[in-house]
Amino acid sequence: MSIYILGILFSIAFLVAVMDLMRRRLLLEQYSLFWLGMAIVILLLSIFHDSLNRMAAAVGIIYAPSLLFLVGFLFMLGTMLHLTVVLSRLTTRTVRLTQEVAILRAELEQREVVAHRDPYEKLGEEVAR
Amino acid sequence: MKDALVIIPALNEERSVANVIDSILSAASDVDIVVISDGSTDRTATVARKAGAFVIELPVNLGIGGAMQTGYRFARDNGYAFAVQIDADGQHDPADLPKLLAHARNGEADMILGSRYIEKTAYRSSRSRRVGMLLLAVLVRLAVGYPIKDTTSGYRVVNRRVIELFSTSYPYDYPEVEVLVLLHRHKLRVLEVPVEMKERQAGSSSITMFKSAYYMLKVSLAILLEVLRGRRVEKGARL
Structure with a gap:
């Protein structure tokens, strides 16, 4: 083959x-x-593998596959940069969500403690201050 | 509710966090305390609650910037007029807190910085550390246009405007120095006030040789970027 x-x-x-x-x-x-x-x-x-040869010749590249490598490499570079931008945005959002969840949970737990104050509940001491 | 909130970020500090809370409460009774447990695996949260702090437990570790910002968001949501930042390792003396708060309440600046260098205090450090600090001070001076001597001090009191700013923009790691330029960019003023600095009570400084080099590089880059951003409204991938 x-x-x-x-x-x-x-x-x-x-x-x-x-x-x-x-x-x-x-x-x-x-x-x-x-x-x-x-x-x-x-x-x-x-x-159409011949098209690569013609494109290479058009821009003055003798060894056609190097055109492929050049374009492919630049393309990958751009893609990776884009991906790290996306990753940074996701990180920011994850951090923000983590903060919000932690604050909400802390406030919710305190509210529950206030609602049914239980002498055996350890958290009660914290609210009593 | 009090008008000032002390934010204590803590990662596995079960041995020292209760002491810090106790000494803050005895030095300044007019503050609330929130401890941000940054994914601690020990009993930090339980110990802090027992000592009388409100505790927010982050489900995963966010690093110092993310943890501090959690405190600022909590302060913003609950309408505090002032927020205090203090280390949980016992380096900062809470006895100075009323003084710092008084400067903030007088409206002398948007951020009051507890400084080790302004007057002669008992604080001493190694030569390489002093060189690094000097370099940072020069960089910050160039960036903000007026001298700030102790750029890395983590002992700070901020007002409502800064609380709101930090709720939306706060650096991920090594925030202390970068924040000074951030404030300048938002036309907020910083005032240095001398404080006593103690030796740390537990553990040693986490900064090694390699880390120091990385620290200097990272912080210098952060300052440069802050300057490049200029004095305009930003939108982008910050916290």
């Missing part, structure tokens, strides 16, 4: 994997569109 066929099979497998993740709702829509686009670009490149 030639590397050409292997490339196409791999691209199809990738596309199927992405669609399966979408089907099972494991990817948010905004990200699934992105990966779907990626999968299609990879598939097209492996079917």
Whole structure:
């Protein structure tokens, strides 16, 4: 089996994997569109593998795969930067939620203690001050 | 309800937290105390409750910035006019608290900073530590335009405006120095007042050689970023 066929099979497998993740709702829509686009670009490149040679020649690159590496590398760099931005936003939200939950729980527990003050309840001492 | 809230962030401090609460209550009776247990695995929360503090237990560890901010949010939600920040390891003397609070109540500044360096106090530290402190003081001076000598002191009293600011923006880790520039950026004033600083009662400083270098780098970067943000309203991934 030639590397050409292997490339196409791999691209199809990738596309199927992405669609399966979408089907099972494991990817948010905004990200699934992105990966779907990626999968299609990879598939097209492996079917029309000559297009890469022509694109490389057009921008003056002799060894065509280096164009692929360059574009792929820049793309990954951008993706990772975007992901850390998303991660930072999630961290901020998690921290905020943790704070809110902790404050609410502390206030709720105190209210319960006030409502049925129980001499055997240790927390009662804290409210009695 | 009192008008001032003392916020004590505590991570596994069951041995010292009761002492700190006791000495605060005996030095200043006109304050409420909240202990933020930052995911402690020992009896910090129980001990603090027994000693007479309101305790908020964070379900996971958020680090010093996240824990402090929990206290500021609690202060904001419950309408406190002043908030006090004091370390749970016994380094800060609560006997100075009435003095610091008086400066805040007089409206002399938005943040009153308990400082070790303004007057001659018994506090001594190592040479490398002093060099680091000096460097930070120079950086802060450049950033805010007036001298603040003890930039890393964690003994602070703030007013309502600062409570509201900290409820929405507070640095994640190593907040002390960065906060000074943050306040300047929001046109809030800082006043240094001399306090007595004791040796820590339990444990040793967590700062090692490598950590010191990281600390200096992180804080310098934070100051630079604060300056770059300029004096305008921000929106972004801060706490």
